[in-house]
Amino acid sequence: MNALQRLFRFNGGVKPDYHKEPSTHLPIAVAPTPTLLVIPLHQSIGGPPRPLVKAGDGVLKGQRIGDADGNVSSAVHASTSGTVVAVEMRLMPHTSGLSAMCVVIEPDGRDEWVERNPFDFRAATPTATRDYLRDAGVVGLGGAVFPSHLKLNAGKQGKLDTLVLNGAECEPFITCDDVLMRERADRLLKGAAIMREMLAASRVLIGIEDNKPEAIAALEAASAGNIDTTIQVVAVPTRYPAGGAKQLIRVLTGIEVPHGERSTDYGVQCFNVGTAFAIYEAIALGQPLISRIVTVAGNVGQARNYEVLFGTSMRDLVALCAPLPDTDRVIMGGPMMGFRMPSDDVPVVKATNCVLVGSQKLFPQPPPEMPCIRCGECAKACPADLQPFEMYWFSRARIFGKAQEYHLFDCIECGCCAYVCPSRIPLVDYYRFAKSEIWAREVEKDAADLARDRYEFRLLREEREKQEKAAKLAAKTAAGREKAAAALAEAEKPARTPDEEAKHALIAAALERAKAQKEQVHPENTGNLTAEQRAEIVAIEARRAEIREQAKPHLRQDD
Amino acid sequence: MNNSPYFLKPASVQSVMMRVLLALIPGIAVYVWFFGAAVLVQIALASVTALLAEAAMLKLRGKPVMLFLGDGSALVTAWLIALTFPPIAPWWLTVIGVLAAIVIAKHLYGGLGQNPFNPAMVAFALMIVAYPSLMSQWPAVGFTDFMPQWNAIFGTRQLDAITMATPLDALRTALHTADARATVAGVLGNDATFGNIGGKGWEWVAAGYFIGGIYLLQQRIITWHMPAAFLATLFVISGGFALYDPTRFVGPSFHLFTGGAMLGAFFIITDPVSGCTTPRGKLIFAAGIGLLTWIIRTFGAYPDGIAFAVLLLNIAAPLIDMNTQPPVFGHKRKGGRPS
Amino acid sequence: MLEALLVMALGAVVLGAALGYAAVRFRVEGDPLVEKIDAILPQTQCGQCGFPGCKPYAQAIAKGEAEINQCPPGGEEGIHKLADLLGREVKPLSAEHGIEKPKSIALIDEQTCIGCTLCIQACPVDAIVGAAKQMHTVIAKQCTGCELCLPPCPVDCISMEPIPESVESWKWRYPVVRIVPADKAAA
Ligand code: SF4
Numbered sequence A: 001m002n003a004l005q006r007l008f009r010f011n012g013g014v015k016p017d018y019h020k021e022p023s024t025h026l027p028i029a030v031a032p033t034p035t036l037l038v039i040p041l042h043q044s045i046g047g048p049p050r051p052l053v054k055a056g057d058g059v060l061k062g063q064r065i066g067d068a069d070g071n072v073s074s075a076v077h078a079s080t081s082g083t084v085v086a087v088e089m090r091l092m093p094h095t096s097g098l099s100a101m102c103v104v105i106e107p108d109g110r111d112e113w114v115e116r117n118p119f120d121f122r123a124a125t126p127t128a129t130r131d132y133l134r135d136a137g138v139v140g141l142g143g144a145v146f147p148s149h150l151k152l153n154a155g156k157q158g159k160l161d162t163l164v165l166n167g168a169e170c171e172p173f174i175t176c177d178d179v180l181m182r183e184r185a186d187r188l189l190k191g192a193a194i195m196r197e198m199l200a201a202s203r204v205l206i207g208i209e210d211n212k213p214e215a216i217a218a219l220e221a222a223s224a225g226n227i228d229t230t231i232q233v234v235a236v237p238t239r240y241p242a243g244g245a246k247q248l249i250r251v252l253t254g255i256e257v258p259h260g261e262r263s264t265d266y267g268v269q270c271f272n273v274g275t276a277f278a279i280y281e282a283i284a285l286g287q288p289l290i291s292r293i294v295t296v297a298g299n300v301g302q303a304r305n306y307e308v309l310f311g312t313s314m315r316d317l318v319a320l321c322a323p324l325p326d327t328d329r330v331i332m333g334g335p336m337m338g339f340r341m342p343s344d345d346v347p348v349v350k351a352t353n354c355v356l357v358g359s360q361k362l363f364p365q366p367p368p369e370m371p372c373i374r375c376g377e378c379a380k381a382c383p384a385d386l387q388p389f390e391m392y393w394f395s396r397a398r399i400f401g402k403a404q405e406y407h408l409f410d411c412i413e414c415g416c417c418a419y420v421c422p423s424r425i426p427l428v429d430y431y432r433f434a435k436s437e438i439w440a441r442e443v444e445k446d447a448a449d450l451a452r453d454r455y456e457f458r459l460l461r462e463e464r465e466k467q468e469k470a471a472k473l474a475a476k477t478a479a480g481r482e483k484a485a486a487a488l489a490e491a492e493k494p495a496r497t498p499d500e501e502a503k504h505a506l507i508a509a510a511l512e513r514a515k516a517q518k519e520q521v522h523p524e525n526t527g528n529l530t531a532e533q534r535a536e537i538v539a540i541e542a543r544r545a546e547i548r549e550q551a552k553p554h555l556r557q558d559d
Numbered sequence B: 001m002n003n004s005p006y007f008l009k010p011a012s013v014q015s016v017m018m019r020v021l022l023a024l025i026p027g028i029a030v031y032v033w034f035f036g037a038a039v040l041v042q043i044a045l046a047s048v049t050a051l052l053a054e055a056a057m058l059k060l061r062g063k064p065v066m067l068f069l070g071d072g073s074a075l076v077t078a079w080l081i082a083l084t085f086p087p088i089a090p091w092w093l094t095v096i097g098v099l100a101a102i103v104i105a106k107h108l109y110g111g112l113g114q115n116p117f118n119p120a121m122v123a124f125a126l127m128i129v130a131y132p133s134l135m136s137q138w139p140a141v142g143f144t145d146f147m148p149q150w151n152a153i154f155g156t157r158q159l160d161a162i163t164m165a166t167p168l169d170a171l172r173t174a175l176h177t178a179d180a181r182a183t184v185a186g187v188l189g190n191d192a193t194f195g196n197i198g199g200k201g202w203e204w205v206a207a208g209y210f211i212g213g214i215y216l217l218q219q220r221i222i223t224w225h226m227p228a229a230f231l232a233t234l235f236v237i238s239g240g241f242a243l244y245d246p247t248r249f250v251g252p253s254f255h256l257f258t259g260g261a262m263l264g265a266f267f268i269i270t271d272p273v274s275g276c277t278t279p280r281g282k283l284i285f286a287a288g289i290g291l292l293t294w295i296i297r298t299f300g301a302y303p304d305g306i307a308f309a310v311l312l313l314n315i316a317a318p319l320i321d322m323n324t325q326p327p328v329f330g331h332k333r334k335g336g337r338p339s
Numbered sequence C: 001m002l003e004a005l006l007v008m009a010l011g012a013v014v015l016g017a018a019l020g021y022a023a024v025r026f027r028v029e030g031d032p033l034v035e036k037i038d039a040i041l042p043q044t045q046c047g048q049c050g051f052p053g054c055k056p057y058a059q060a061i062a063k064g065e066a067e068i069n070q071c072p073p074g075g076e077e078g079i080h081k082l083a084d085l086l087g088r089e090v091k092p093l094s095a096e097h098g099i100e101k102p103k104s105i106a107l108i109d110e111q112t113c114i115g116c117t118l119c120i121q122a123c124p125v126d127a128i129v130g131a132a133k134q135m136h137t138v139i140a141k142q143c144t145g146c147e148l149c150l151p152p153c154p155v156d157c158i159s160m161e162p163i164p165e166s167v168e169s170w171k172w173r174y175p176v177v178r179i180v181p182a183d184k185a186a187a
């Protein structure tokens, strides 16, 4: 049925060894519920959710434990029923080795769901549907974890030409989308139909790399009996990174979405196939996103795909697959774009498509970096049509402005350039470094601009108050211009005015009282307060404790 | 430990350089056949000098010597010098040339990857300015006896008996200095120097380089842009002038198959470090070299023009690159619409 | 010979004219110097430089009345940027004006705060909220860490807490180039 589909090509790309076979032999297995779940609150792009539970609370499976902070955020849920034992800083699945707020849940083994109700999105307004998906915690499962509700917006025209579902899965080792498509094709298609309706898309193209014939066959079989003929399965040539959203859109529709622009404006939107499945579960079954399929592969005896509850430790997961003794690292994601974990005891999160077990033998330390010989291999391999060696040159010299001029931020960090570089330069490391430096500077600059504005406003306000005060004084004394002028002069003098004197006396008295109190018992200025004030204090206390907690590692470092 | 990508393609600077050396071998073989084994002596001499100079410079600059010595870039420079210098040049000419290339043109500019000029061409240009006559003495074709050549290299006397000017040189000298009646056809027709196409033996050497160049293309070490643009420019311009006045301008087949044209097209101008890197930039760069080569060959005072043409375009390379940046993904056409 | 010289001279004149034209044609109407300097200063408004705020310090630098190394929060990087902008020499941070500290924000111990409003008056960016006899609190996002609120507090209830590095603010390090011993590399 897709023979007529015209395909386009993107430049560059590489063909690494795929290593996908081993993890596709066995069907998806459900990973056992661990003894402790550590669920990070911040699992998506956008603001970190606010915790809704505290230590000691009982939670049910699928209960919301973190509330989206604003619209650019996504909720998180308890992956099983049990008791919250702590809401605290825990090591994150992030290269930095830093911690962040997590809800730690001890499962009770009953696996008891909250009440689940299908969501009738046809009866609801688009905004209500998006809010529902935000609160169901649905985010992009391809690895970028961008909140899906923000993308399920048909944009200005109110309709879309093409909805692209990304089943290309081009990274070596990873097969989670492959097995999902093989085993759950029908539900995936139902999810696709829901999305098509929400986006009013004229057609749906499911792009799959042609090295996954089983997945293509499964989806074609499932869609054969489908009434919805607008859904097409399209085999795309196998070439990394065909699964990059922009590259896949290009291959399927010919459209190149420039960096920093929304693809909706070009009439196309792209979602991972796993996300379509999650949307089906959320809308049709009323189940929030609490688990996903994770490939465990690499240096293990039995690679396999598991359905894993978020918060499960990667260590437990890897243990199911008989890791080989020379294992020396755990990588989240694939070998091209994945990130090394600071420890294997970090939780599986929404972004975890693959837990790749590594060893020196499998992923040897590259030979030492040589100077760039400007051979242009990297430029030939770059799918974003960049000149990687120029960006490398300027990032290395810390000339960030120039690096940006060579379109540093168009780089998708796919790693093709570093993969082919004969000088073995860790090019992507330089881009990551330059990008985070540039971001930090932006943040600093924004803060400085804010401070400048506020400072200038304050100066303005002070000036105005001064004048108002002078005017008031003048009116009060009502004794002619000389006195008003004198008062103005008085107000301008830095010396204390009479009412300031009075204030100071008051402060001194308060100080005395405070001192006396301090000596007696402990400082208490919270004597007779209303209930609201008390509640507020509790909230503030919690916040403060959090800040102190966050500050701790830092303080220790400083010592 | 390193970060992603954890997989790397098995590639290295060393393997690139080694394949370049491999690609030179057909040309060298033909060279030996027509001009004798002296060129092998020059290659050995240049290689040893280059490696020693490279090691010394790396040591002085505090770089890991073995690591960088192994990259093979010094050898490529050395071979190119040996192949562009006359095979019977005295040994010290080659040694000085190599030293100039490695010490001045390469390391004083920051070593591998940083040199703005093609080191081999720096050496050639310096030597031809300093020793113009020594740089134009080539063994007569067919005079392949090894001992006289060896003596020419290491002896103190130059053996006039075995040397002759290169076809390019001979042609220009004849056209410039001889009486006004000299014509291209006349010169080409009456001298043993000139073979069928680019000078006796020379066209076969050029063919050898061409084969090596095809290998480099097949290995994707070089792209088609530079050789094609260079050869095409040389072809068009020499052809145009030969049509205009065949008595004073020699045709394209001669230009393409004589002197360093083929070696230059595939091995010299394609040096990535000092050349252009963008596809359009490469075309402009190589076309510029082609044009200048023809001008210098036709009107200049030196036997071959490639060296100077390369150096001049080296200067312009960064500017050309800057103005020929290929469009980035999504910025190609307005609105990113399919073409 | 003469021809060559003439050609060269002509070339020089043409090039010079082109450059001059480009300079006039493409000249960017720059911000006044003070604005540019102010854009580099961190806007902490702490006064450690000896001026009542970042803008006055910028004005003083522009007039040549102040050194470029008096701003501790701007740190070494700030000095480098100022030196670049002004074409002056880079100097180490002047010790008498303070030292570069990790960026911190003020935290009011609300248990001890007596609600005197003195810190509110001291804060240059109005980052403290509260009213007389009410607890005060610092809006973390707006606090510049200038420490100006510390001295006026009569009960010493304000402390500076360094901002911890978080997963979001973490930066990729500069890639380290491994130096291999020569003998190993040969293998
Ligand atoms: S592949 Fe490596 S050596 Fe070649 S140009 Fe790119 S960065 Fe330089």
Ligand code: SF4
Residues within 6 Å of the ligand: A378, A381, A382, A383, A384, A385, A386, A388, A410, A411, A412, A413, A414, A415, A416, A417, A418, A427, A428
């Ligand atoms: S990592 Fe960036 S520069 Fe390198 S190939 Fe990918 S997109 Fe291009």
Ligand code: SF4
Residues within 6 Å of the ligand: C105, C106, C122, C123, C124, C125, C126, C127, C128, C138, C142, C143, C144, C145, C146, C147, C148, C149, C150
């Ligand atoms: S709260 Fe204190 S440290 Fe923060 S900006 Fe205001 S005065 Fe400065």
